[in-house]
Amino acid sequence: MSVDLQTVKRVAHLARIAVSEEDAERMTGELNAILGFVEQLNEVDVSGVEPMTSVTPMEMKKRQDVVTDGSKATDIVANAPATDENFFLVPKVVE
Amino acid sequence: MSDLTHLTISQARAKLRGKEITAAEITEAYLSAIERANPVLNAYITVTGDKARDMAEASDAKLAKGEGGALEGIPLGIKDLFGTEGVHTQACSHVLDGFKPRYESTVTANLWADGAVMLGKLNMDEFAMGSSNETSHYGPVINPWRRSRLDTVVMPTTHQGDGGFVSAGGTKTARTLDNAQLVPGGSSGGSASAVSAFLCAGATATDTGGSIRQPAAFTGTVGIKPTYGRCSRWGIVAFASSLDQAGPIARDVRDAAILLKSMASVDLKDTTSVDRPVPDYEAAIGKPIKGMKVGIPKEYRVDGMPEDIEALWQKGIAWLKDAGAEIVDISLPHTKYALPAYYIVAPAEASSNLARYDGVRYGLRVPGKDIIDMYERTRAAGFGREVKRRIMIGTYVLSAGYYDAYYLQAQKVRTLIKRDFENVFTAGVDVILTPATPSAAFGVADEDMASDPVKMYLNDIFTVTVNMAGLPGIAVPAGLDAKGLPLGLQLIGRPFDEETLFQTAYVIEQAAGTFQPEKWW
Incomplete structure (x- = not known):
């Protein structure tokens, strides 16, 4: 399978990365080189093979459903580019 | 010291x-x-x-x-x-x-x-x-580390006044470092x-x-x-x-x-x-x-x-x-098949993990005309070429219609x-x-x-x-x-x-x- 310019632009939008016409053209070539490389996986017979979900068989750790952390709003917003009274500020999303 | x-x-x-x-x-x-x-x-x-x-x-x-x-x-x-x-x-x-x-x-x-x-x-x-x-x-x-080459150096025969030889001449090998x-x-x-x-x-x-x-x-x-x-x-x-x-x-x-x-x-x-x-x-x-x-x-x-x-x-x-x-x-x-499977699994997981860099919670923010435009400009300016390439591959192989052909196949090969x-x-x-x-x-x-x-x-x-x-x-x-x-x-x-x-x-x-x-x- 290979991608065309339109697909690259659509995927870039899905990935929320702005691309110029020139970027998109370059990426089309690069992505096709990588997709060409991974194509060889199709020759592997995987009938009856389960997809890997966990590399080491382990049981999901569970703990008591109690609060063990929190009350650190200032820490959480400390690195944000724009905040106001422990809220993240973003451009207006509802009119 | x-x-x-x-x-x-x-x-x-x-x-x-x-x-x-x-x-x-x-x-x-x-x-x-x-x-x-x-x-x-x-x-x-x-x-x-x-x-x-x-x-x-x-x-x-x-x-x-x-x-x-x-x-x-x-x-x-x-x-x-x-x-x-x-x-x-x-x-x-x-x-x-x-x-x-x-x-x-x-x-x-x-x-x-x-x-x-x-x-x-x-x-x-x-x-x-x-x-x-x-x-x-x-x-x-x-x-x-730099590359080097082994050279054979010819040692000159030297005298010391009227006395005997200090160096009898001959050759020795020495490594010369390359500048690259x-x-x-x-x-x-x-x-x-x-x-x-x-x-x-x-x-x-x-x-x-x-x-x-x-x-x-x-x-x-x-x-x-x-x-x-x-x-x-x-x-x-x-x-x-x-x-x-x-x-x-x-x-x-x-x-x-x-x-x-x-x-x-x-x-x-x-x-x-x-x-x-x-x-x-x-x-x-x-x-x-x-x-x-x-x-x-x-x-x-x-x-x-x-x-x-x-x-x-x-x-x-x-x-x-x-x-x-x-x-x-x-x-x-x-x-x-490990390397091609890796180049599906790793970018797929990366595209998901790196979704968090949105200009809202930490790091760089590039303003845009609305919030989506802000995300897109921030990520375009913030990620380098290789990272963008992998996010794009990951997004593509996980997108509707391609998941089975790529990601599922790769995870089976991984097994x-x-x-x-x-x-x-x-x-x-x-x-x-x-x-x-x-x-x-x-x-x-x-x-x-x-x-x-x-x-x-x-x-x-x-x-x-x-x-x-x-x-x-x-x-x-x-x-x-x-x-x-x-x-x-x-x-x-x-x-x-x-x-x-x-x-x-x-x-x-x-x-x-x-x-x-x-x-x-």
Whole structure:
């Protein structure tokens, strides 16, 4: 399978990365080189093979459903580019 | 003073405990070595001198009372992927500009609890995506190793007055260093370069497809990627969560064992961290390997592999045989599919993990006409080319209609790769010996690699299988190639059997010796 310019632009939008016409053209070539490389996986017979979900068989750790952390709003917003009274500020999303 | 930087961790540990040296002295020695070398090597992106001095002072107080921890007073470098409280943590990406976490990663917290001293944060490929440390926002790291050639120098016959000859003439051989700058490998290139150039006693690193072992091999250092789940991933910037593992890069096998013992732990904050005690890895060093079964996989003999590497592999086989190991030929039939499967699984997980960089919660924000435009501009400006490439591949293979063809197929192939290893281990093989990389270190801004991303990816051809199967793997320096560059061998072990890796790697180290670059910086 290979991608065309339109697909690259659509995927870039899905990935929320702005691309110029020139970027998109370059990426089309690069992505096709990588997709060409991974194509060889199709020759592997995987009938009856389960997809890997966990590399080491382990049981999901569970703990008591109690609060063990929190009350650190200032820490959480400390690195944000724009905040106001422990809220993240973003451009207006509802009119 | 500068000699203090040449002590291994085990030597420094003995001298610190014996009060022959102080943590303050060894820390100052490293800080001044960094000051001199870093403008050239670019291994550190932040040096935390004040913090290092404070930590060293606290260590000296403890050592004076005989209360030092396992790494008391040992100065370490930390890869920029590890969250360090109040200190630059950006995965060497522009998108995390100014990020200083309010928390400490579990691995680094373990090191500080054992008394280690932090010298600073180490350069790396952006988000650990790369094999040459050239994708860093902070510029490439330079390998302290350079190519050299052996010259035959004719010695002139000289006289001294009326007396006899001082030099009888003849010839001798001398190595002449080439000026070309080489990459240290990646993604843990800063870690490898700093350890090799004596800019820290040891370093933390991480490995998703070979990012500890390939740079270790390129710099003549020892690097171990432990079994998935051995070190907590909590507080480490995520790349591909089912593959990422932390581990050390060190100057010898014993130092790597000492560091891993401190880094590894059981951690409730990472549900994939394994619930089993951390053994004393150092105790495995020096144990005989007589009767051990060492597997040699035929699939690792790839086309176009340099003769030097094949010769090194044969030498490794001979050393282990001489030490009493039994050498057996094995087959890991799905080896060639590991790299293509990796280039589906890793980008898919990365595209999901890196969705969090949106200009809202941390790092860079580029304003836009609405919120979507802000996300798109922020991510376009914040991520470098390689990172964008992988996010795009990941987004594509996970998008509607393609999931089964790519991601599901790759995860099935991954099951087969793991099964290959299980079959070999079930048949009684204790450890597998392979080359660590398909070549020695290459030049900075290599044109072939720059023009074809897949060429760069092939660097991980021998290491990536280990991540896909979640196994432990160690790279140990085993010799120099014809151009005087270090080459490494890789040992792969059973899950959570890092002890056998240290035990066997030590036998190789005893036979091969250790390697230091000639100082030019």
